[in-house]
């Protein structure tokens with residue numbers, strides 16, 4: 001089976017109350033770890049490529065790796081998605097490169113500017129059979145002292161339910177990332193996790209039937225945080241979105257959940273462990289291999305949290 005877009009996946013996810021895992025890929029081992037997890041769990045998959053990944057690995061290498069994954073797993077629907085496209089030109093390039101889904105993230109622009117660039121991306125992408133994710137609100141915390149927002153003006157960073165219907169109608173986007181207090185990376189909250197579920201619920205009601213997306217959704221799993229800290233790392237205050245919060249969001253029209261940090265921490269934890277336990281080791285296969293295996297096991301676990309394990313066939 002060739003790469004697919006996310007329309008069918010989101011329809012099934014929305015109707016049946018689960019979400020598709022969108023995992024960031026930067027190299028072969030990360031991709032293989034994710035692929036072997038979805039193959040074993042029979043789950044639909046969104047592989048997402050950031051601008052940084054395109055720069056690091058080069059698109060031709062990433063594309064070749066993804067093509068092999070698709071060819072070897074004909075019973076798994078796989079989307080190749082651009083994560084956080086910043087301009088029309090970046091999105092156009094990815095459409096031309098064969099992506100089946102792109103994100104235009106113009107969320108830092110005022111509403112009208114966001115509408116304008118998103119509409120332009122939608123027009124070009126749809127003409128080429130590619131779906132578009134857009135974003136409203138900016139990622140950041142809603143607690144005091146957290147990343148991305150001052151407590152005084154925190155509200156202005158969150159997605160505004162009063163804007164969502166107009167935004168979707170005017171742009172024609174296929175899914176919408178809504179800022180509800182998450183942020184990228186391993187330090188999402190300083191005290192305790194807090195998300196704006198009231199807003200999420202309200203947005204879900206106003207956009208009935210429409211798939212929402214949650215960025216910054218890594219959980220910063222204790223297993224990997226502890227290994228990293230034990231084996232020479234220094235991430236004591238790292239904190240992510242609890243998995244119960246992810247499950248709750250999935251029941252509120254969130255059909256795509258973005259995970260990168262948990263992949264990074266899994267592979268890093270295992271590499272650190274090998275380096276400390278076997279200081280004479282210098283064969284990359286001996287540390288990248290365990291890293292890849294850790295990614296596989298972590299992703300398998302996530303597929304159950306998201307509820308998409310076993311759903312590959314119905315998303316084809």
Ligand code: G3H
Pocket residue numbers: 024050051052053083084184185260261
């Ligand atoms: O959007 C954030 C993702 O974790 C991608 O990160 O831009 O460093 O590849 P990156």
Ligand code: 13P
Pocket residue numbers: 024083084183184185186214215216217218219258259260261262
């Ligand atoms: P995390 O940093 O929480 O993994 O978020 C990833 C993400 O949102 C990619 O777009």
Ligand code: ZN
Pocket residue numbers: 084184215216258
């Ligand atoms: Zn993101």
